[in-house]
Amino acid sequence: MQQSTWAIFLDLDQTLVITAAIEQYRKNRQWLVIHQYFNKTSLPDHTKAFLERVRPHFQLGVITASPRKYAEQLLAYHQLTIPVIAAYHDTKKHKPDPEPLLFAAKQLNISPARCIHIGDHQKDIIASHQAGMVAIRLSWENKLNAQAIATYPHTLCSNWTEVLTCLHTTVREG
Known part of the structure; x- marks a missing residue:
């Protein structure tokens, strides 16, 4: 099988999973019981099709500031197979530092310039820029922060269809 470039x-x-309903458990680091509440999480529309x-x-790959076990369990709960996970304990520094993104690129043996990072938060965009990756901000509520875009240029999308369009443009131009 040919590897993608x-x-x-x-x-x-x-971003990949809507986890707002379990945010308090994450903030309180209740990792041992959080899986009991995965039924309160959901996938954005058309995630599996995307x-x-x-x-x-x-x-x-998935890049998260959460522990690996949580990420693996959450992905498994939603039946998502993602081959590479860069989790909290994999790196010393965390987003907005680029270290987790560079760690993930190294796991796939791919240049950061050939990577697209999709996230919902400003720290995702900052990390993308510092890593030399293409940044896509995915806001399910379609909230545009003009100052953030002026400071760290990126594409803003509000659904997977828009992300597909951005990916097509990036690959065609890249």
Whole structure:
């Protein structure tokens, strides 16, 4: 099987999986019981279709500030198979530092310049820029922060269809 020359890295919470309902458990680091509440989490519309569409063309990874076990359990709960996970304990520094993104790129043996990082938070965008990756901010509420975009240029998307368009443009131009 031919490996893709591009990679997509997805932030986990509030990007790949809507986890707002368990935010308090995450903030309080209740990792031993949090899996009991995964039924309160959900996938954004068309997430599985998006992943199936990009999987043949991109290598995939998840970058999260949460522990690996939590990430693996949450992905398994939603039946998502993502081959690379860069989790909290994998690096000394965390987003907005680029270290987790660079760690993930190294796991896939791919240049950061051939990576697209998709996240919902400003720290995702800052980390993308510092790592030399393409940044896509995915806001399910479509909240535009003009100052943030002026400071760290990136594409703002509000659904997976818009992300697909951005990916197509990036790969075509890149």
